[in-house]
Amino acid sequence: MSTPPAAIKTFGLSKSFGDVRALNDLNLEVFHGEVFGFLGPNGSGKTTTIRLLLDFILPTAGRAELLGMDTRKHAFDLRRQVGNLPGDFFIYPQLTAEAFLRLCSGGRPEGIARARSLAERFGLNLTRKIGTLSTGNRQKAGLIQALMHDPELVILDEPTSGLDPLVKEEFYRLVDEEKARGKTIFLSSHILPEIERICDRVGIVREGKLIAVEEVASLKRHKRRRMEVSFESPVDVSTIDWRSIEGVEVQESALDPIRNSIELSIPEGSVGGVLKLLADLPVADLVFPEATLEEAFMSLYKGTTEPETAVHQPDEVLVMKIALIGVELRLSMYGILAWAGGLVLYAAAIVWVYPTVSEVAGMGEYLEAMPEQFRELAGVTDLTQALDAQGFFTFEGFLSTEYMGWFPVLLGIYAIISGVGIVAKDAERGTLDIILAQPIHRYGLLLTRAITQIAVLGALASMSFIALLVGALLLGEPIGKMNLFYTHAIGFGLIVSLFSFAALWSAVFLKTSRAMAVAGLSTVLLYVINVLPPSLGPLGWLEKISPFAYYESLPLLSAGDVNPASIIVYAGITVIALGIATRVFEQRDLVN
Numbered sequence: 155m156s157t158p159p160a161a162i163k164t165f166g167l168s169k170s171f172g173d174v175r176a177l178n179d180l181n182l183e184v185f186h187g188e189v190f191g192f193l194g195p196n197g198s199g200k201t202t203t204i205r206l207l208l209d210f211i212l213p214t215a216g217r218a219e220l221l222g223m224d225t226r227k228h229a230f231d232l233r234r235q236v237g238n239l240p241g242d243f244f245i246y247p248q249l250t251a252e253a254f255l256r257l258c259s260g261g262r263p264e265g266i267a268r269a270r271s272l273a274e275r276f277g278l279n280l281t282r283k284i285g286t287l288s289t290g291n292r293q294k295a296g297l298i299q300a301l302m303h304d305p306e307l308v309i310l311d312e313p314t315s316g317l318d319p320l321v322k323e324e325f326y327r328l329v330d331e332e333k334a335r336g337k338t339i340f341l342s343s344h345i346l347p348e349i350e351r352i353c354d355r356v357g358i359v360r361e362g363k364l365i366a367v368e369e370v371a372s373l374k375r376h377k378r379r380r381m382e383v384s385f386e387s388p389v390d391v392s393t394i395d396w397r398s399i400e401g402v403e404v405q406e407s408a409l410d411p412i413r414n415s416i417e418l419s420i421p422e423g424s425v426g427g428v429l430k431l432l433a434d435l436p437v438a439d440l441v442f443p444e445a446t447l448e449e450a451f452m453s454l455y456k457g458t459t460e461p462e463t464a465v466h467q468p469d470e471v472l473v474m475k476i477a478l479i480g481v482e483l484r485l486s487m488y489g490i491l492a493w494a495g496g497l498v499l500y501a502a503a504i505v506w507v508y509p510t511v512s513e514v515a516g517m518g519e520y521l522e523a524m525p526e527q528f529r530e531l532a533g534v535t536d537l538t539q540a541l542d543a544q545g546f547f548t549f550e551g552f553l554s555t556e557y558m559g560w561f562p563v564l565l566g567i568y569a570i571i572s573g574v575g576i577v578a579k580d581a582e583r584g585t586l587d588i589i590l591a592q593p594i595h596r597y598g599l600l601l602t603r604a605i606t607q608i609a610v611l612g613a614l615a616s617m618s619f620i621a622l623l624v625g626a627l628l629l630g631e632p633i634g635k636m637n638l639f640y641t642h643a644i645g646f647g648l649i650v651s652l653f654s655f656a657a658l659w660s661a662v663f664l665k666t667s668r669a670m671a672v673a674g675l676s677t678v679l680l681y682v683i684n685v686l687p688p689s690l691g692p693l694g695w696l697e698k699i700s701p702f703a704y705y706e707s708l709p710l711l712s713a714g715d716v717n718p719a720s721i722i723v724y725a726g727i728t729v730i731a732l733g734i735a736t737r738v739f740e741q742r743d744l745v746n
Contacts (some may be wrong), residue, residue: 177179191342191353255302276298312343384434433683505629608653648702649727654728680699683699
């Protein structure tokens with residue numbers, strides 16, 4: 155019988171963030187079927203190691219294997235066999251716990267059944283919304299999603315954080331059961347009793363370097379505790395035979411003349427001997443806290459420097475994408491309803507106002523009173539004549555000026571907001587650490603969300619079309635149905651191109667504020683370039699680089715004059731921007 159490959163194996167794995175070396179030349183092997191603890195103080199490189207193993211960030215050098223497969227080449231296949239609990243994660247607060255677990259199940263019935271069993275075991279109410287759960291109950295949901303698909307390897311970052319003592323004991327029993335079934339569990343923790351209770355071996359990392367790997371049984375023999383002793387009067391500690399007790403160390407500057415105190419480092423099993431020595435001394439106070447990880451492990455190694463592909467199941471991917479579509483629509487529900495209501499009300503108001511336009515006394519004089527600089531900027535000297543030439547006082551012209559001209563701007567705001575948040579928002583909150591541990595590619599996640607939001611934008615554009623069509627019928631004003639449709643269709647193309655630009659910036663920055671700033675400023679610049687060509691003089695050709703230049707509502711509304719260049723430009727922008735976005739997102743480190 156062949157020996158199974160190591161569950162985890164790294165080869166010179168390194169990661170730098172700018173000038174900071176977060177992980178340096180990590181060579182680690184975790185055996186199949188063991189519980190391995192990964193320990194170290196904050197900032198030592200534990201979480202960086204886990205994120206490298208899960209392909210959330212890219213290595214600066216070296217490589218890693220999980221279950222015998224390269225973590226970069228087989229990242230997607232490994233997601234079916236590896237469970238992950240991030241140390242700091244965010245779950246959509248609008249979802250119930252059961253809806254969240256269904257999202258993570260990939261449509262696997264056995265996963266849902268196991269999730270319900272684990273929820274009952276941990277005492278988690280699946281009907282409650284995530285946003286109403288306590289920190290401990292959210293942690294339970296995170297644990298369940300990591301274990302529900304019965305993975306061969308489970309990677310847990312601070313798994314018992316926030317759990318009460320009873321649930322912790324239940325978790326420890328579950329770890330014992332999983333180990334008995336041959337599963338491998340890799341966990342990082344800073345709780346010494348937890349490591350002693352469940353781990354077979356531990357690796358100790360400090361300042362990005364692996365400084366020791368030991369069995370827990372061996373490590374227990376080296377556990378040290380710090381004791382601070384205060385005396386009632388000065389004591390000459392040099393006369394005390396500390397060497398008679400094995401392993402006891404007197405800390406530097408042991409005798410403090412002001413405090414009359416001494417600090418000792420005491421190994422496991424030597425406490426009794428120290429107390430016997432102290433019995434003959436004028437002890438005033440004794441402080442003897444539990445050992446911390448740094449005392450128990452780091453001091454022991456002070457000064458040291460070293461120590462087959464899964465079967466493809468496309469149905470899971472499809473179910474995961476469908477679940478993501480459902481979540482995307484649920485999370486966007488209020489925004490969709492608000493924008494839909496706003497567009498319909500605006501359309502109704504424009505239709506209702508139109509009959510009074512020609513009756514407004516002094517309309518021409520009012521328009522002529524506009525500042526001359528404004529008329530020159532717009533490229534006209536007689537604004538009334540210009541508006542009349544544009545058909546402003548006809549129904550189509552009025553709709554073009556007062557509604558369809560603003561339609562891509564109004565809906566474009568929603569498009570930019572949704573595009574910016576397509577991956578950046580979840581990257582910042584840590585939600586992608588949960589989602590991308592499921593059977594879905596990064597490009598699949600981005601494109602699924604993008605297609606969902608484009609469909610939403612299409613639905614909103616359709617509502618606008620229907621609202622104007624119904625309004626025209628009620629008003630008794632003739633309007634070409636196809637012309638109105640063409641106008642909305644080309645406007646929709648412009649809006650989707652703005653969305654695609656925003657999605658690109660979302661993938662580039664993975665920071666909502668930065669992506670929003672760049673997307674907003676670039677959109678304003680493109681709009682300004684379009685509306686000011688006469689004043690640009692010889693630079694008027696810049697108008698052609700603006701997507702706004704290919705949307706002219708009046709020719710569309712009045713004559714159905716569709717410019718083929720509009721369709722080509724908007725389709726090209728969308729495909730290219732989303733293509734670049736997926737490529738960039740595949741290569742980006744997910745750093746929240």
